[in-house]
Amino acid sequence: MFSKIMVPVDLAHAARLDKALQMASDLAHLYQAEVVFVGVTTSQPSSVAHNPQEFAAKLDSFATEQADKRRITASGHAVVSHDPAVDLEATLIEACNNIGAGLIVMASHVPSVRDYLFHAHGGRVAEKAPVSVLVVRET
Amino acid sequence: MADESTNQGIPAPEGEADIIDTDYEIGQDNIETQIGPIGVDIHNPVFPVSGFVIVAFVFYALALPDQAATFFNWLRPAVTSTFDWFFFGAADLFVLFCLFLIVSPWGKVRLGGNEATPDYSYIGWFAMLFAAGMGIGLMFYGVSEPMSHFSSSFGGTAVPEGGGARTDWAPLGAAAGDQAEAVRLGMAATIFHWGLHPWAIYAIVALALALFTYNKGLPLTIRSAFYPIFGERVWGWVGHIIDILAVYATLFGLATSLGFGATQANAGLHELFGVPTGATTEVILISVITVIALISVMRGLDGGVKVLSEINMGLAFLLLIFVLIAGPTAVILSGFASSLMAYIEYLPALSNPVGREDVNFSQGWTAFYWAWWISWSPFVGMFIARVSRGRTVREFVICVLLIPSLVCVLWMSVFGGTAIHQVLSDGFTGAQDAALELKLFKMLGELPLAGITSFVGIVLVVVFFVTSSDSGSLVIDTITAGGKVDAPVPQRVFWCIFEGAVAIVLLLGGGLGALQAMVISTGLPFTVVLLLMCWAIFRGLLTEAR
Numbered sequence: 001m002f003s004k005i006m007v008p009v010d011l012a013h014a015a016r017l018d019k020a021l022q023m024a025s026d027l028a029h030l031y032q033a034e035v036v037f038v039g040v041t042t043s044q045p046s047s048v049a050h051n052p053q054e055f056a057a058k059l060d061s062f063a064t065e066q067a068d069k070r071r072i073t074a075s076g077h078a079v080v081s082h083d084p085a086v087d088l089e090a091t092l093i094e095a096c097n098n099i100g101a102g103l104i105v106m107a108s109h110v111p112s113v114r115d116y117l118f119h120a121h122g123g124r125v126a127e128k129a130p131v132s133v134l135v136v137r138e139t
Numbered sequence: 140m141a142d143e144s145t146n147q148g149i150p151a152p153e154g155e156a157d158i159i160d161t162d163y164e165i166g167q168d169n170i171e172t173q174i175g176p177i178g179v180d181i182h183n184p185v186f187p188v189s190g191f192v193i194v195a196f197v198f199y200a201l202a203l204p205d206q207a208a209t210f211f212n213w214l215r216p217a218v219t220s221t222f223d224w225f226f227f228g229a230a231d232l233f234v235l236f237c238l239f240l241i242v243s244p245w246g247k248v249r250l251g252g253n254e255a256t257p258d259y260s261y262i263g264w265f266a267m268l269f270a271a272g273m274g275i276g277l278m279f280y281g282v283s284e285p286m287s288h289f290s291s292s293f294g295g296t297a298v299p300e301g302g303g304a305r306t307d308w309a310p311l312g313a314a315a316g317d318q319a320e321a322v323r324l325g326m327a328a329t330i331f332h333w334g335l336h337p338w339a340i341y342a343i344v345a346l347a348l349a350l351f352t353y354n355k356g357l358p359l360t361i362r363s364a365f366y367p368i369f370g371e372r373v374w375g376w377v378g379h380i381i382d383i384l385a386v387y388a389t390l391f392g393l394a395t396s397l398g399f400g401a402t403q404a405n406a407g408l409h410e411l412f413g414v415p416t417g418a419t420t421e422v423i424l425i426s427v428i429t430v431i432a433l434i435s436v437m438r439g440l441d442g443g444v445k446v447l448s449e450i451n452m453g454l455a456f457l458l459l460i461f462v463l464i465a466g467p468t469a470v471i472l473s474g475f476a477s478s479l480m481a482y483i484e485y486l487p488a489l490s491n492p493v494g495r496e497d498v499n500f501s502q503g504w505t506a507f508y509w510a511w512w513i514s515w516s517p518f519v520g521m522f523i524a525r526v527s528r529g530r531t532v533r534e535f536v537i538c539v540l541l542i543p544s545l546v547c548v549l550w551m552s553v554f555g556g557t558a559i560h561q562v563l564s565d566g567f568t569g570a571q572d573a574a575l576e577l578k579l580f581k582m583l584g585e586l587p588l589a590g591i592t593s594f595v596g597i598v599l600v601v602v603f604f605v606t607s608s609d610s611g612s613l614v615i616d617t618i619t620a621g622g623k624v625d626a627p628v629p630q631r632v633f634w635c636i637f638e639g640a641v642a643i644v645l646l647l648g649g650g651l652g653a654l655q656a657m658v659i660s661t662g663l664p665f666t667v668v669l670l671l672m673c674w675a676i677f678r679g680l681l682t683e684a685r
Contacts, residue, residue, distance in 0.1 A: 057633075
């Protein structure tokens with residue numbers, strides 16, 4: 001049903017993603033699909049990496065680690081955004097189109113009052129993405 | 140298994156990187172928490188101390204307005220008259236250093252690694268160079284400054300009876316009674332204040348930050364440029380103070396400009412459309428500009444400030460072409476060449492730091508301008524750095540120093556040249572006699588389609604204010620988030636509203652002038668900061684792959 005499953009990951013908070021990663025892995029086994037971990041970074045240094053190259057390398061190691069741990073086929077796909085605080089959703093949807101993923105599995109926080117002002121990333125991606133989106137609540 | 144070839148977002152290896160090996164991790168001093176429904180990620184102590192110091196100074200200006208006004212209005216001229224030689228010498232050095240970088244072998248160094256590709260196209264990049272600080276100034280001073288220097292030059296020098304310092308404001312030795320020479324000197328003096336020197340000041344800060352961010356892997360914040368000087372101590376209080384000072388100068392610079400800008404825009408709207416003048420209209424104007432800036436801030440760098448900057452560049456270009464065609468075209472075109480030649484001819488004398496006889500001009504105009512540009516440089520420089528990845532040092536300096544300087548020469552030649560021509564040929568003194576904020580509109584009023592061009596002029600003024608406020612909020616947010624450019628959006632919203640609120644409070648309570656004088660005084664410590672940055676750039680470039 002899906003040949004590629006896209007999983008957006010925030011490498012700075014990878015520990016919080018466990019449920020979404022497990023869900024993606026289960027679906028990957030079920031549909032014999034490849035998991036593509038998408039990480040969005042900036043041109044400027046961040047807490048994760050000094051530059052986009054280093055970020056891409058770290059994302060690839062993350063993908064390798066997950067592939068070994070969960071016995072799935074996985075790869076990393078790093079994308080540079082000029083202003084991820086605002087453009088994250090648009091960047092993810094563009095990445096989804098470029099990858100050709102058939103499903104997005106995405107971790108998201110529990111909705112609260114702030115979502116009226118500043119959208120939750122998962123909700124916005126689900127609203128705009130051209131493919132099915134599974135939003136996984138982490139709490 | 141992982142497959143590196145799928146990393147299409149980062150297409151090619153970006154070349155050797157000379158990352159500085161530091162134990163500091165970006166965001167390690169940050170407080171990441173939830174305040175009510177809002178998530179925050181702020182640097183401790185830069186965010187709280189900056190906020191506290193700004194609020195404290197606003198209270199000081201409001202509680203003791205006379206004392207604050209007396210002190211800061213003494214301090215600003217004291218700084219520019221006592222240290223004029225220092226401002227002149229430093230600004231000259233910045234220009235020479237930039238020109239040296241163009242021809243030096245380090246010109247080949249690419250920001251972001253020797254295979255890095257530019258983040259923005261030339262159009263988007265150029266538009267954003269003017270968005271932060273220069274655009275609004277060109278609108279207000281494009282007509283007025285050439286005229287002031289022309290008039291004072293034409294009037295000649297004046298020495299009080301019994302000798303002493305000259306009392307006139309003419310540049311250099313003036314050009315008493317010589318109309319053609321007064322025009323040349325007036326244009327040269329104006330271009331001097333808007334050409335190579337200010338752009339060199341911005342280029343130094345921008346290049347230092349870009350180099351240490353993209354090539355050395357340090358956070359995008361002012362303190363990073365000081366790593367070669369202070370080493371690991373830059374992450375302690377030395378760095379905190381540098382960053383806090385930058386936030387402070389940026390926020391007060393923007394808030395006071397916004398406050399004065401609202402007063403000027405109000406006067407312009409009154410003249411053109413009969414809009415009532417007064418605090419209510421001014422507060423509405425600041426609020427409208429802040430709301431548009433807020434929308435732009437929430438749309439992000441590409442969807443907000445970049446789009447607005449490109450629209451404004453297009454509009455400004457159309458207005459320029461219109462004035463060129465509808466105005467005295469032949470005079471303007473020959474004036475452009477003659478102004479450029481006059482600038483080159485007078486540049487050594489105008490930039491001479493010592494033994495000046497034109498004390499009023501050199502201290503009251505030039506040293507004031509240098510302090511002003513330097514106090515704005517952390518803000519403008521950091522914004523330019525943010526959008527300049529992927530350029531070589533040579534390309535960067537040519538595009539940030541030479542091309543904007545030429546644009547300023549063209550702008551001043553067209554707007555100032557037309558206004559001066561109106562006085563000399565048509566005897567129209569409307570623009571000459573009008574208040575600063577109306578000079579542009581009076582000049583446009585003498586040309587066809589005045590209603591449309593005046594409206595375009597007002598849109599340009601408003602949008603340049605918006606892009607200043609927007610880019611300023613992004614810069615302050617990044618500094619107060621410890622160099623994180625992806626801090627939560629509510630933080631930049633906070634700084635944008637805070638800036639508008641400070642402007643309104645100072646406008647209503649008084650104190651705009653005092654705090655603006657104080658901001659300009661920060662040009663003195665920042666001159667030292669910029670000189671150290673030159674050294675840091677040199678040290679940083681030495682280890683880069685060419």
